Every structure is written in structure tokens, then in C-alpha cells.
Amino acid sequence: MLLLAAALLMQPATEPPVDWDKEFGVEERVRDPATGELPVDPYVQSNANAGATPFTGSAMATAFGGQDGIRRIANRTVELSQADPRLAAIFQAHDMVRLKRTLFEQFCYILNAGCDYSGRDMASSHKDMGVRMRDMNALVENLQAAMREEKVGFAAQNRFLSKLAPMSRDVITR
Amino acid sequence: MDQSLFRSLAPVSLALFCISTPAAAQEASLVDGGKLLLTNGVTTIEGTSGGGVATWSTIAGRETDRGIGLSGHVTLIELPDYGWQSHGVAVGIANRIELSYARQNFDTRDVGTALGLGRGYTLNQDVFAAKLRLAGDVVYGDPLLPQISLGVEHKRNRDAPVARAVGAAHGSGTDVTLSATKLFLSHSVLVNATARLTKANQAGLLGFGSAGDDQHQVQFEGSVAYQLSRRAVIGAEYRTKPDNLAIAREDDWWDLFAAYALTDNLTVTAAYVDLGSIATFDNQRGGFLSAQIAF
Numbered sequence: 001m002l003l004l005a006a007a008l009l010m011q012p013a014t015e016p017p018v019d020w021d022k023e024f025g026v027e028e029r030v031r032d033p034a035t036g037e038l039p040v041d042p043y044v045q046s047n048a049n050a051g052a053t054p055f056t057g058s059a060m061a062t063a064f065g066g067q068d069g070i071r072r073i074a075n076r077t078v079e080l081s082q083a084d085p086r087l088a089a090i091f092q093a094h095d096m097v098r099l100k101r102t103l104f105e106q107f108c109y110i111l112n113a114g115c116d117y118s119g120r121d122m123a124s125s126h127k128d129m130g131v132r133m134r135d136m137n138a139l140v141e142n143l144q145a146a147m148r149e150e151k152v153g154f155a156a157q158n159r160f161l162s163k164l165a166p167m168s169r170d171v172i173t174r
Numbered sequence: 175m176d177q178s179l180f181r182s183l184a185p186v187s188l189a190l191f192c193i194s195t196p197a198a199a200q201e202a203s204l205v206d207g208g209k210l211l212l213t214n215g216v217t218t219i220e221g222t223s224g225g226g227v228a229t230w231s232t233i234a235g236r237e238t239d240r241g242i243g244l245s246g247h248v249t250l251i252e253l254p255d256y257g258w259q260s261h262g263v264a265v266g267i268a269n270r271i272e273l274s275y276a277r278q279n280f281d282t283r284d285v286g287t288a289l290g291l292g293r294g295y296t297l298n299q300d301v302f303a304a305k306l307r308l309a310g311d312v313v314y315g316d317p318l319l320p321q322i323s324l325g326v327e328h329k330r331n332r333d334a335p336v337a338r339a340v341g342a343a344h345g346s347g348t349d350v351t352l353s354a355t356k357l358f359l360s361h362s363v364l365v366n367a368t369a370r371l372t373k374a375n376q377a378g379l380l381g382f383g384s385a386g387d388d389q390h391q392v393q394f395e396g397s398v399a400y401q402l403s404r405r406a407v408i409g410a411e412y413r414t415k416p417d418n419l420a421i422a423r424e425d426d427w428w429d430l431f432a433a434y435a436l437t438d439n440l441t442v443t444a445a446y447v448d449l450g451s452i453a454t455f456d457n458q459r460g461g462f463l464s465a466q467i468a469f
Contacts, residue, residue, distance in 0.1 A: 133238040168311070
């Protein structure tokens with residue numbers, strides 16, 4: 001160890017440090033100063049990407065506390081999942097700022113609370129994540145916890161989950 | 175840092191590196207316990223997973239498609255003239271295959287005296303069962319495609335001479351079940367329908383078939399349950415039964431049940447059961463209590 005440290009110290013400091021990102025062609029991703037989100041590859045935006053037909057009427061939006069309640073539920077679901085040892089590794093590599101926004105939009109759109117969904121569809125947004133059934137179940141538990149904290153009635157929670165459950169076909173990939 | 179300290183720390187740093195690698199961090203143990211609460215059902219009187227009296231297409235244990243689940247149960251039924259006690263274990267493999275064993279002990283109490291068996295004579299039966307999930311999922315996927323499972327229950331009555339004495343043709347028999355179960359989330363309602371091919375008299379406790387009727391018959395088991403919360407379910411079940419024995423009428427069974435997951439691993443089920451007439455003693459209605467532990 002001592003010899004190694006000495007050898008490192010004796011290296012001539014003449015060469016400029018190598019920019020390894022440049023050497024390997026890694027593009028630096030800069031967060032948008034306005035939204036705080038990282039850029040994504042272009043895709044066609046459509047409410048159809050939300051993966052479910054929205055509820056009609058305002059009962060569900062009301063049960064979820066309107067846009068404010070839905071935003072707290074979406075944010076809380078993401079935060080619980082980031083802190084969840086079962087899921088942290090999947091969430092680690094993704095842009096949480098963008099996820100919180102698109103998840104809110106998706107929930108808000110499906111609950112008919114007056115939003116459009118601008119995110120990608122479920123198949124392409126979960127491609128290469130390697131989500132398994134146990135991960136999906138853990139996410140459902142976190143969403144249930146977030147809905148409980150917002151005092152959403154259980155029947156309304158399940159009605160909402162009935163829109164999300166069929167998405168398992170696109171989300172669970174292994 | 176001296177050499178020996180470095181050597182002793184090297185495995186630690188290697189281990190830390192492994193833990194910090196995402197792929198390694200998310201690998202759960204084989205007994206993953208990741209199934210959604212209550213979607214493993216509760217244990218039936220035959221040791222299979224279901225609603226208590228009716229077998230469902232659910233797979234025992236709390237495993238998901240990548241793990242192994244385990245469960246054990248004890249069930250007591252208190253009837254006017256009889257006492258039932260059963261217990262058993264089940265293994266769920268990858269939420270695909272369920273293997274179970276249950277031992278049933280049916281205390282005839284004073285009826286034993288009347289039948290000449292002796293007071294408190296207990297009829298015993300072993301049930302070895304296997305269930306295979308063929309398609310679908312109770313919760314996920316197409317909302318109209320139920321989870322469908324095929325099951326086999328091999329029952330070995332340990333009191334075959336008694337069964338033959340009351341007119342049964344056999345002391346052991348095999349039931350085949352085909353079940354479809356779905357939780358309709360939009361209404362918080364779970365529905366199960368099961369077709370059972372069976373010869374069993376009183377589930378096999380009075381043997382199988384009779385001299386006059388020794389064919390497998392199709393019987394029906396239906397359950398409807400309402401999910402009150404993540405942990406609580408109430409429901410009703412109906413189960414039709416053959417009526418093979420000449421000496422005693424056999425009635426269909428029904429029950430009203432409530433199941434509660436006290437913890438993620440411990441579920442208790444209480445029910446009011448109507449088992450009709452058993453060995454000429456009518457109106458066998460009483461209480462059912464079951465505890466299930468599952469991982």
C-alpha cells in the first residue's frame with residue numbers, strides 16, 4: 001500500500017486529466033432550468049399513453065381530494081418506493097422529478113380530475129426495467145399506503161386500482 | 175494501513191460493492207413473501223387454498239412467480255352433535271403449483287355411541303392435494319380473465335371399515351377440481367366458481383361412493399366475497415355434495431365467513447357454517463374458526 005501511494009505521488013503532473021465521459025462518448029444530461037427534468041428522447045404524446053380509459057363524472061376525483069390530493073398521492077408513492085429496499089434499485093436510475101409529474105398526470109387523467117397525460121406509454125416507459133410481479137406488488141402496496149394517508153375510501157382505492165391492474169401486462173417484463 | 179488490515183478489509187469492501195450493485199440489491203430471498211395480502215386465500219377444510227369450505231384457484235403461500243411460499247393452518251368447527259379439527263401444511267411454488275396435506279379429525283361424540291362405534295369415536299382422514307394454475311391472475315391482467323386452476327385431492331380415510339359399514343364402496347378416493355377466481359377490483363368483489371368431480375360421502379369422512387352409486391359426479395362450489403379493507407374480507411359460500419349413502423341423507427353446505435389478516439403472515443377466519451344432515455343427525459349448524467400462518 002505504502003509503495004503504491006508513493007508511486008502515485010511520484011507521477012508527473014504534466015498531462016491534463018482525461019475527460020473519460022468524452023472518451024467514451026457519454027453525453028452530459030442537463031436538467032431543464034424551468035422544470036428540473038432531464039431531457040428524454042422524443043415520442044408522440046397522447047392521452048392514450050395513460051393505458052386506461054378515464055372514469056366519467058367527478059366522484060373519483062372528489063374521493064381522491066382533487067388535483068392537490070392526487071399530486072400528494074403520486075409524490076408520496078414515488079417517495080415511499082424510493083425508500084423501499086424492495087424497489088429502490090429500480091427507481092435509482094430514473095428521473096424522479098419527471099416521474100412524479102407524469103405519474104400525477106396519469107392518475108389525474110384516469111381519475112377525470114382535469115389533466116392530460118404527457119408521458120410515454122406503459123410498455124415503452126417500463127421497457128428494460130426488468131419489473132417482476134413482486135416489484136409490481138410492492139408498488140401497489142406503496143400506492144395503497146399513499147391513498148390511505150390521504151383518507152381515500154377503500155372501495156374508491158380499489159376502483160382506481162381496477163384501472164391500473166390490467167397494465168401489469170405491459171409493466172411486468174420478466 | 176498495514177497489510178493485514180487491508181487484507182481483512184478487502185472482503186468487506188467487496189461485499190459493500192456487491193450490495194451497492196443494483197442487481198444484487200434487489201434479489202430477494204427464495205421465500206419472497208411478495209404476494210398481495212389475502213390473495214393466497216384462506217385454507218379450506220381440505221387443506222387447499224380457498225375460502226374455508228370452497229376450494230379456489232388461488233395458490234397457497236405468499237410467494238410470487240419467482241419464489242416459494244409456505245403455509246400452515248389449524249381449523250376447528252363446533253357443531254351441535256360433532257366436533258371437527260383439521261390441520262395441515264401447504265407449499266406454493268412460483269405462484270403456479272400448490273402442494274398440500276391436511277389431516278381431518280371428526281369427533282362423533284354421542285353419535286358414536288348411537289352408531290355403536292363408542293362415545294367420542296373420531297373419524298380421521300388424510301388429504302394429499304396438488305393444484306396447478308393454468309391461466310390468468312386473481313388481480314392482474316385482463317379484468318375478465320379469472321385465475322384458473324386444476325386441482326387433485328387424494329383422500330385416504332383412516333377409518334375405512336366404518337365407511338364400509340355405513341355403505342361406502344371405498345375407503346379412499348380422488349377428487350378433481352377446476353376453479354376460476356377473480357377479484358373484480360372495480361367493485362371490491364371476489365367471485366369463485368369451482369367444479370368438483372367427486373365420489374366422496376361427507377367429504378370422504380364416510381368413505382367414497384356406494385354399492386348403488388359409484389360414479390364420480392360433478393358438484394359445484396361457489397363463493398362471493400367483499401373486500402372491506404386491505405386486511406378484511408367477508409363472504410358467503412355454497413357447496414353442493416353427492417348423496418350416495420342409502421342410510422343417511424347428505425345435504426349441501428353453505429357458510430358465511432369473515433377473514434382478517436392480523437399481520438402480513440397471520441390470517442384468522444371465522445364463519446357460520448350449515449353442514450346440514452350428517453349421519454342422520456340433522457341441522458348441523460355451528461361455528462368455524464381457522465388460523466393460517468403463511469410466508
